[in-house]
Amino acid sequence: xxxxxxxxxxxELVKNNLKKKFQERKIPLVDEICELDAxxxxxxxxxxxxxxxxxxxxxxxxxxxxxxxFAEAEEAKAKSKANNDRIAQIESECAEVEERLKKDxxxxxxxxxDDVPIGKDDSENVEGKRFLEPAEKPFExxxxxxxxxxxxxxxLDSARRTSGNGFYYLTGDVARLHSAILTYARDFxxxxxxxxxxxxxxxxxxxxxxxxxxxEMEGMMYKIEGEDLYLIGTxxxxxxxxFMGSVLPEEKLPLTLTSYSxxxxxxxxxxxxxxxxxxxxxxxxKQEMIVICKPEESxxxxxxxWNYTVELxxxxxxxxxxxxxxxxxxxxxxxxxxxxxxxSPRQKKYFEVGSCSNLTDAQARRLGIxxxxxxxxKNEYAHTLNNTVVAPPRMLIAFLENHLNEDGSVDxxxxxxxxxxxxxxxxxxx
RNA sequence: GCAGAGGUGGCAGAGUGGUCGAAUGCGCACGACUCGAAAUCGUGUUACGUAGGAAUACGUACGGAGGUUCGAAUCCUCUCCUCUGCGCCA
Numbered sequence: 001x002x003x004x005x006x007x008x009x010x011x012e013l014v015k016n017n018l019k020k021k022f023q024e025r026k027i028p029l030v031d032e033i034c035e036l037d038a039x040x041x042x043x044x045x046x047x048x049x050x051x052x053x054x055x056x057x058x059x060x061x062x063x064x065x066x067x068x069x070f071a072e073a074e075e076a077k078a079k080s081k082a083n084n085d086r087i088a089q090i091e092s093e094c095a096e097v098e099e100r101l102k103k104d105x106x107x108x109x110x111x112x113x114d115d116v117p118i119g120k121d122d123s124e125n126v127e128g129k130r131f132l133e134p135a136e137k138p139f140e141x142x143x144x145x146x147x148x149x150x151x152x153x154x155x156l157d158s159a160r161r162t163s164g165n166g167f168y169y170l171t172g173d174v175a176r177l178h179s180a181i182l183t184y185a186r187d188f189x190x191x192x193x194x195x196x197x198x199x200x201x202x203x204x205x206x207x208x209x210x211x212x213x214x215x216e217m218e219g220m221m222y223k224i225e226g227e228d229l230y231l232i233g234t235x236x237x238x239x240x241x242x243f244m245g246s247v248l249p250e251e252k253l254p255l256t257l258t259s260y261s262x263x264x265x266x267x268x269x270x271x272x273x274x275x276x277x278x279x280x281x282x283x284x285x286k287q288e289m290i291v292i293c294k295p296e297e298s299x300x301x302x303x304x305x306w307n308y309t310v311e312l313x314x315x316x317x318x319x320x321x322x323x324x325x326x327x328x329x330x331x332x333x334x335x336x337x338x339x340x341x342x343x344s345p346r347q348k349k350y351f352e353v354g355s356c357s358n359l360t361d362a363q364a365r366r367l368g369i370x371x372x373x374x375x376x377x378k379n380e381y382a383h384t385l386n387n388t389v390v391a392p393p394r395m396l397i398a399f400l401e402n403h404l405n406e407d408g409s410v411d412x413x414x415x416x417x418x419x420x421x422x423x424x425x426x427x428x429x430x
Numbered sequence: 431g432c433a434g435a436g437g438u439g440g441c442a443g444a445g446u447g448g449u450c451g452a453a454u455g456c457g458c459a460c461g462a463c464u465c466g467a468a469a470u471c472g473u474g475u476u477a478c479g480u481a482g483g484a485a486u487a488c489g490u491a492c493g494g495a496g497g498u499u500c501g502a503a504u505c506c507u508c509u510c511c512u513c514u515g516c517g518c519c520a
Contacts (some may be wrong), residue, residue, distance in 0.1 A: 045488085052488055058448070062449075077501095081500065204510095
């Protein structure tokens with residue numbers, strides 16, 4: 001959600017932003033918002049005046065009662081009652097206008113950064129820097145499920161029986177590798193000065209509707225039956241929700257947190273859930289990072305965050321690149337976003353393993369996350385950012401493909417060996 | 431899960447239908463005293479919305495949602511949370 005003052009003062013900028021995002025259909029909303037806003041303020045001041053009268057009358061009645069002037073008090077009561085009818089009328093009108101206004105405001109996207117490439121959809125995203133050159137394999141790299149099965153590392157058949165499609169059993173060294181990657185990623189971020197956090201894996205409905213739109217909620221979130229609780233789709237939900245409605249002391253910023261959680265997603269309507277394997281699944285685990293900082297620092301943190309992910313993948317000898325999200329592919333809350341993509345030797349292309357976003361104050365405004373600015377003495381909205389450190393089931397695909405040897409064994413890079421009990425290789429089962 | 435107690439400003443904590451946006455204390459800011467500091471004294475100090483250049487004015491908010499009333503922090507209903515005891519349990 002953007003600042004309504006911006007729409008009031010500079011509607012052209014907002015309209016221009018809509019054009020950049022190929023959302024011309026929303027342009028009439030801007031004028032509608034201006035009208036609704038003016039109407040709301042008129043109603044509010046009318047209501048304020050009426051309430052002021054009510055308060056004055058109530059005071060008057062109080063003193064009349066004390067002086068035992070009952071007849072006059074009754075007269076004032078009648079006046080007040082009539083006044084209250086007007087108030088009720090104005091209030092319901094005002095509530096209606098406010099609701100429409102809020103709905104419109106919610107669909108106005110965040111103003112995007114100047115350097116976001118202009119493009120219609122994900123086909124126009126722009127490649128950024130590459131890190132590590134992809135090495136040619138002298139043999140054909142099999143599908144990841146086949147690699148996993150050879151290592152006795154996966155059981156999809158049983159998972160389908162117990163839980164359905166989109167679930168998995170990881171077993172043996174592969175399961176250990178999965179945990180090792182998470183632990184390594186956790187320590188990696190702690191070494192960067194981030195605070196480790198294990199958040200709740202379920203959150204209430206009001207937190208959910210704070211962190212995402214209704215459509216997203218429908219398509220992603222699993223609800224616990226009979227309770228006002230949802231399984232989180234990413235730890236960002238509970239990590240950001242933690243600061244809902246709070247005013248943070250300036251000296252505590254930036255908050256740099258790294259969190260672990262399982263993630264649950266319906267993936268309703270998403271392509272590929274039927275695809276065999278662990279690319280798109282209902283349940284996975286993820287190490288995440290979030291930053292809450294002062295507005296002037298969010299550009300700095302954005303660059304830092306995605307580069308941390310790159311550094312982690314490079315330390316595990318997996319070639320990656322940055323893919324810059326173009327204007328049309330950018331979610332409405334985002335100011336700027338990019339994916340970190342890993343090289344797939346099998347597909348001979350890069351695929352998404354993480355996503356980094358700067359939401360500026362759009363998310364914070366929606367959730368009421370503020371900080372006390374000591375310079376101005378005012379409470380101002382903070383900026384929020386989030387980024388994937390690593391999400392192992394998917395990253396495992398990149399890991400296995402890149403470290404696979406012709407005999408079916410998989411090398412473990414040095415950085416990870418101590419988390420694997422000193423193993424240097426995973427060997428296929430007999 | 432059951433029973434009891436409670437949720438009020440940055441914090442602690444009064445207030446049980448009108449003069450309460452809220453005593454008092456702490457904290458914080460400024461000033462006086464002082465060579466300087468401590469102590470002391472004085473003044474100020476909730477947030478949000480609207481109008482205004484500002485001073486300010488008006489409105490809203492005492493966990494949340496409804497209700498009663500001319501008027502609610504205060505009464506009623508529901509709900510959430512916290513604490514204590516009991517029960518249950520990794």
